[in-house]
Amino acid sequence: MSDQNEPSTPRQRPSESSATYTRRRLLVAGAVAGLPLAVWLRTPDNTTIGADDVQAPTSTSPNSPPVPPSTSVPVVEPNSADSPGSINRELGFGMVNDDVASLQQRLRDLHFDPGPVDGWFGDATRRAVWAFEKLLLGVPSAQPTGVVTPSVWDEMRLPMTIKPRRSTNAQANHTEIYLPEQVLAIFHRDEPVVISHMASGELDENGDPAEWCELVTVDTDERGNLLDEPVEKDICGRSKTPAGVFEYFRRVEGIRHGALGSMWNPVYFNDGIAVHGAINVPLAPASHGCVRIPMHIADYFQDLIANGDRALVWNGRQQPEDVSERDMLPVFDYANPDATTTTTLTTPAAATTTASTMPPPTTLPTTVATSSTTVVES
Template sequence: MRRVLAITVAAVAALTLAAGCDSDDPVADGTAPSVPLSPSPSATTASPEPSAPSSSPSSSPTATAAPRPKKLKSGAKGAEVVALQNRLTELGYWNGKADGKFGGTTQQAVFALQKAAGVGRDGTVGPKTWKALDSGVRPKARSTSGKVVEIDLKRQLLLLVDNGQIAQIFNTSTGSMDYYEQEGQTYLADTPRGKFRVSRQIDGWRNAPLGLLWRPKYFNGGIAVHGAPSVPPYPASHGCARVSVAAMNWMWKNDALPIKTRVWVY
């Protein structure tokens, strides 16, 4: 038996060298070729088992992944956009349904990711934003129990948090900190820090003195989380926390901010 096994090993080695491959080289599927050394129990002569197919490019070409685009921006379409949308959703950046179209909703999610990563907020997915996606950048919640809406003024992010775990992340635009005039009085457009609760809501457009608010959820007097046609990646409101109209519709549909929900502005 020892003599038969020795002959088999030698034969396999000879076939391997003849095929031009080394036993440590990967094959097309990324695994090292495996050649059994034990002869068949019924064999009467020393004969080697068939060797693994050669991974030579000429005999077994391998598929290569399509190169990632250097930049993706609003207006782009296709499989790359679907992959982007799915990754944003995986990380918790709300961007609706993955439809392969880089529109306003996807751009809002990109804004949120860029804010969390501390990179330029241009809404375009370039090298730094790709890196943030690959490394799984996410903000951290401050609350530890219950359902809380956290509004991060420094990073301009709105977070839906459940028992310390972030469920959804939104781009938001809060008070601009500019002064404005209303009925002869001068006010500061700020969003006060503190802990509040959603106290009232309007299911529709509210034509407020300072502009239109879509489906507002009030948590501090006249200050609300509400939908708006324009949600830039910087503070621009009179004090409310703006989100996109699509995001506000999702919040209402999923009862994400019911009355008495805690709101923490910091």
Template sequence: MRGRPMGMRKSAVLLISAVLLAGCSGTDEAAPPPASSPVAKPATPTPTPTPTPTHRKLKPGAKGPDVEELQRRLKQLHYDPGKIDGKYGPSTQMAVWAFQAVNRMKQKGTLGTSFWEALADPEEPRPMAKKREKDRVDVDLKRQYLVVYKDGAPRLITHISSGSGELFCTEDRGCRYATTSTGDFRTGRRFSGWETSPLGRLYNPIYFNGGIAFHGALSVPRDPASHGCVRMPMHIAEYFPDLLGANVPVHVRRPR
């Protein structure tokens, strides 16, 4: 049998080589996956800021829900504003005075932002004496408020009006200054209802220093105005004798 021409042999070799190469690098083999694109993270929503509660400015004579909220908060903090009725009357005003005094605030007629902030985060009354009996009364003559403590905690904080410091005269006792003496005393004699004294009428008086008493009065101004007794609002004097027992320590001071 005659052999194939040399040209045909070379063509066959080239064809076989091409087939073998196609078996290693041909398109039949799966191509590597393309590099994955970075996945975008979902945007974090911006938190909505909690709105700060706002209250309208209040002053005596105001009415409405803000006044009722004020009264409820004062009551919660043991300042007695009287009836919770949404009316900013004299009883609420005296409770506000006491709160401002304890928190060392100016006793402004209009309650604004600073007052509402203090009402949300109030200060505790400062003790008047080193000896701090669990049941006692602390009287601050400089800031005109008293605190009744029961079991070591404030049970009542109220505005008062103490001795004016002015000179006055009576027929039987001559002339003297209207002062409320500082010191440590104890509650003693008491009277139910109106008692008439040489210097005026006292409602539900509880005496703690001779003729000096805690008592209700029809007039309890912001400043000291009495002959020496400690005046308090009438709505508080109604139940004050039930709150304050006999022989209870009373600390009267004029702190800085």
């Protein structure tokens, strides 16, 4: 594991033949309005429609953040001649057939990464369908089904154009993180590269950041420097993912054990808060404040961004630029008032393991054992 100061441009991604398929040059820009995105469409009478011209849906889930007022119901144009063919059955988790392969290819064309186009409807494909439902169909973030019905497929195969909320006039790369929809999108010069389901900080019954207290193992200090030996800490915190405008500033390759938990290929944008890979990326916000993304996307996420790229986070109440500096701060962890001891572990090898010696990320367990200590995902 190593911290890296990246160049001003992202690294090139590996080729399509890579065993972890960390290629993902998603193929086609498609043609519906994305809910939290700026969208420009042509209707049948050749009138241009923007995202502000249509009514916003409202979330009904008590633990889902409110949908921001600038979101919109999708507006679509008629099918084009080269649209994928229709299907006459539902597609869902566990199925294996050619229709699933067509679905996976369409998701890739729209920049929702479903994993390899192999005809198997697994977790990666289901999470890509979740992201599509939430972003383009207006489904509340806790309620996507992950099932593609013939009517959903008809929506999916329409020509679509997805644009960022914050255009850079095609001058820069940036990430947009939509907490109400629990979706993350990376744009290169205003063109989508990958759009992913995500899970941010866990919420309590009132919709506020949930409190957590856990025994964690830390192998780096707050500045990212490796410790001589990993340290066990009994700490508490609040699972806040702050909104605002940030920049990526540091990354770690492989696994990093921090105060917020265990992270795969984290890239930090707000103190100890990072975008990182995790096995558990459920529908509901579930992290300690970080932004979890699926492992297969985390494999190549660092190749898509450079230190200095902006990360804009929407909370559903304010524009990112309107969030105060105080509200942009995370909730820093604190010692558990009920803690009894703090133990230094004797396994320094765990602190120096790099991505080249770790098992493949798909085999990383939800909990990582270090001596007698369990480290949970952030």
